[in-house]
Amino acid sequence: xxxxxxxxxxxxxxxxxxxxxxxxxxxxxxxxxxxxxxxxxxxxxxxxxxxxxxxxxxxxxxxxxxxxxxxxxxxxxxxxxxxxxxxxxxxxxxxxxxxxxxxxxxxxxxxxxxxxxxxxxxxxxxxxxxxxxxxxxxxxxxxxxxxxxxxxxxxxxxxxxxxxxxxxxxxxxxxxxxxxxxxxxxxxxxxxxxxxxxxxxxxxxxxxxxxxxxxxxxxxxxxxxxxxxxxxxxxxxxxxxxxxxxxxxxxxxxxxxxxxxxxxxxxxxxxxxxxxxxxxxxxxxxxxxxxxxxxxxxxxxxxxxxxxxxxxxxxxxxxxxxxxxxxxxxxxxxxxxxxxxxx
Numbered sequence: 001x002x003x004x005x006x007x008x009x010x011x012x013x014x015x016x017x018x019x020x021x022x023x024x025x026x027x028x029x030x031x032x033x034x035x036x037x038x039x040x041x042x043x044x045x046x047x048x049x050x051x052x053x054x055x056x057x058x059x060x061x062x063x064x065x066x067x068x069x070x071x072x073x074x075x076x077x078x079x080x081x082x083x084x085x086x087x088x089x090x091x092x093x094x095x096x097x098x099x100x101x102x103x104x105x106x107x108x109x110x111x112x113x114x115x116x117x118x119x120x121x122x123x124x125x126x127x128x129x130x131x132x133x134x135x136x137x138x139x140x141x142x143x144x145x146x147x148x149x150x151x152x153x154x155x156x157x158x159x160x161x162x163x164x165x166x167x168x169x170x171x172x173x174x175x176x177x178x179x180x181x182x183x184x185x186x187x188x189x190x191x192x193x194x195x196x197x198x199x200x201x202x203x204x205x206x207x208x209x210x211x212x213x214x215x216x217x218x219x220x221x222x223x224x225x226x227x228x229x230x231x232x233x234x235x236x237x238x239x240x241x242x243x244x245x246x247x248x249x250x251x252x253x254x255x256x257x258x259x260x261x262x263x264x265x266x267x268x269x270x271x272x273x274x275x276x277x278x279x280x281x282x283x284x285x286x287x288x289x290x291x292x293x294x295x296x297x298x299x300x301x302x303x304x305x306x307x308x309x310x311x312x313x314x315x316x317x318x319x320x321x322x323x324x325x326x327x328x329x330x331x332x333x334x335x336x337x338x339x340x341x342x343x
Contacts, residue, residue: 004026004028006031007028007039007076007078007084007086008074008076008078008086010030010031010032010074011028011029011030011031011037011039011086012028012029012031013026013028013039014026014027014028014029015027017038020154022042022050022053022054022154023040023041023042023050023054023154024040024041025038025039025040025041026038026039026040026041027039027089028086036089037073037086037087037088037089038070038086038087038088038089039084039085039086039087040054040057040084040085040087040154041082041083041084041085042054042082042083043081043082043083051083053154053155053168054083054085054154056156056157057085057153057154057156058072058075058085060130060153060156061085061087061153061156062075063126064122064123064126064130066119066122067147067149068115068118068119068122068147068148068149068150069119069122069123069149069150069153070087070088070089070090070149070151071087071088072085072086072087072088073086073087073088074086090141090143090149090151091141091143091147091149092141092142092143092144092147092149093141093142094137094138094139094140094141094142094151095112095137095138095140095141095142095195095199096136096137096138097138098142099137099199099202103202104199104200106200106224106225106228108146109196109199109200110228110254111146112140112142112148112196112199113192113196113231113250113254114251114254115146115147115148116135116140116148116150116192116195117192117247117248117250117251118247118251119148119149119150120132120185120188120189120192120247121246121247121248121251123185123188124185124188124246124247129184129185130156130157131156131157131183131184131185131187131188132150132153132155132156132188132191133155133156133157133168133169133178133183133187133188133191134152134154134155134168134169134170134173134191135150135173135188135191135192135195136170136173136191136194136195136198137195137198137199138152139151139152140195154168155168155169157183169191171206172194172198172204172205172206173190173191173194173195173198173205174190174191175187175190175191175238175240176213176238176240177240182240184240184245185245185246185247186240186243186244186245187240189235189243189244189247189250190235190236190237190240190243192235193231193232193234193235193236194215194235194236196232196235197215197217197220197221197232197236200221200224201220201221208220213238214233214236214237214238215233215236217229217232217233217236228254230253231250231253231254234250234253235250248328252331277334280330280331280334281330281334283326283330284327284330284331284334287323287324287326287327287330288323288327290323291323291324291327294319294323
């Protein structure tokens with residue numbers, strides 16, 4: 001039960017959940033609603049860099065709205081010199097603690113990967129893109145229904161601002177470019193891939209056998225299906241230029257690794273694949289046309305609204321982005337319909 005000081009007149013501080021190099025994290029309870037929240041606390045005396053990361057986390061979290069990302073309730077200084085972030089507590093257990101009790105199945109690992117990629121796709125498509133920089137099992141929370149959340153944005157960076165010279169991340173899960181202060185959405189893809197490798201093999205990524213700088217996943221995970229293993233190999237490519245650049249590209253690769261209806265007798269399987277292909281192509285064309293029309297409307301409205309040009313274009317652009325995502329989804333479905341089963 002929370003018995004600590006009352007923050008902001010609303011949240012009663014409870015037991016400490018963890019302590020890191022930059023901050024301490026506590027469980028707290030919103031008194032009026034009796035709802036649990038998480039409070040991250042940074043003391044100003046911890047150093048200017050800690051305070052800078054704290055402010056960046058507050059700024060970024062305040063702008064994010066996704067079911068897999070904790071909502072920021074408040075940022076307050078209380079008592080003087082102590083800066084607090086009050087955040088939504090995400091349901092479930094972090095994957096580090098969960099896998100201490102049991103090993104996740106291949107289907108569960110695939111599910112974690114796809115759900116994680118969906119969160120990263122949301123972050124990567126912000127303007128500017130958002131990079132978490134510290135994805136690892138302890139920062140992924142999975143509920144009993146499989147729902148996945150990404151927590152601890154203490155190392156977050158806006159790509160538009162640059163990652164700076166601060167070294168943020170966890171060895172083994174950290175992409176090589178982070179050692180030089182660089183970070184892009186592909187950096188988070190490396191960390192998520194390393195996380196799945198760690199969960200699949202039961203060892204930390206730095207203990208995985210290597211071929212040069214690359215993880216030797218054929219040797220480390222010989223029983224894993226080749227298609228799934230190749231996806232992880234691509235995600236953990238040391239050279240960021242050779243790594244997939246967008247989470248959606250990885251989702252497409254996962255889909256291609258599992259073609260549709262390959263367990264169906266022929267010609268029934270072929271007929272079903274052709275039906276799906278037709279639906280996918282029609283959906284792709286409809287979504288593409290709608291997105292193009294909305295972008296044209298935004299561009300035209302921007303011309304005639306003068307000073308409100310940026311607002312008009314941004315509003316129509318946000319809606320168009322939804323249809324672009326739908327177009328890409330139908331494209332992935334079409335590629336899966338024509339993919340051949342790997343032998």
